[in-house]
Amino acid sequence: MRLKDKVIIITGAGQGLGAMYAHKLAEEGAKITIADINEEKARKVADDINAKGYEAIAIRTDVSNEQSTEALAKLVSERYGHIDVLVNNASIFATIKMKPFNEISVKEWDNLMGVNLRGVFLCCKAVIPFMKKKKMGKVINISSSTVFMGRPYYLHYVTSKAGVIGFTRALAKELGEWNINVNCVTPGGTKTEIPRDTVSPEQFQALINQQCIKRQEVPEDLVGAIIFLSSDESTFISGQTINVDGGLNLH
Ligand SMILES: NC(=O)c1ccc[n+]([C@@H]2O[C@H](COP(=O)([O-])OP(=O)(O)OC[C@H]3O[C@@H](n4cnc5c(N)ncnc54)[C@H](O)[C@@H]3O)[C@@H](O)[C@H]2O)c1
Secondary structure, three states: OOOOOOEEEEEOOOOHHHHHHHHHHHHOOOEEEEEEOOHHHHHHHHHHHHHOOOEEEEEEOOOOOHHHHHHHHHHHHHHHOOOOEEEEOOOOOOOOOOOOHHHOOHHHHHHHHHHHOHHHHHHHHHHHHHHHHHOOEEEEEEOOOHHHHOOOOOHHHHHHHHHHHHHHHHHHHHHHHHOEEEEEEEEOOEOOOOOOOOOOHHHHHHHHHHOOOOOOEOOHHHHHHHHHHHOHHHOOOOOOEEEEOOOOOOO
16 A cells, blocks of 8 residues: 555546556555546546445546646545646557658647647646645656657657656756656557557567567556655655666666
């Protein structure tokens, strides 16, 4: 029970890695809010967690919309009295179609940046005032280890995730005086229950061959870093990026 009674919001936790974090952090005693644009999936994850005897609620949230993120923060703080941890995990990711950069339309670019980058900003803007009141809090931003490689054919995505690292460093410097830690996690290519075409089976194998640890990354591999950064054991760590990719990239 390393996170007993901690109030934790996880955005984009209706499926994939976010849903895994929701389950595992709830099992550590946290009270989880699943904030996803897909309300049905968010409710299903919350129901599954509650059925196991842990605590979770679902709130339909569009992280790219300021009214929506403000409503999320207000609802959670009214229900629990405070907010301890924000995991900015929501992203346009599994739905991305790989293509040369000059075939990415301005609309696609703006939509993706609106979720992957503005969404992180808006969630922080809405939630951090509640953390400041308590002079304590933790923000965990999810970037991607693809930033260190610069893989082709999803330039908007890689750029957005590089932005998340810069955002993390700058915000960490601003919030230290309130004892608020802002850190970043960069997952490697991880198979979830959601099919996607950002990495083909051949590419997955080529990546594994270059990793220190030569096996496919699974969602459980990321949980330890998220629990650690949510817990009291990481209170002197801020502005950092923890790379969880089996040692594919060394940075
Ligand atoms: N799976 C990987 O290999 C991998 C690798 C590196 C980084 N990441 C990052 O980890 C995170 C989770 O990855 P995943 O594989 O579970 O992604 P995913 O695409 O399967 O899930 C993303 C979730 O975000 C939600 N979402 C999308 N737009 C939203 C919005 N406007 N408001 C609220 N929620 C919204 C979706 O409904 C979905 O539940 C993402 O930030 C992704 O970029 C994943």
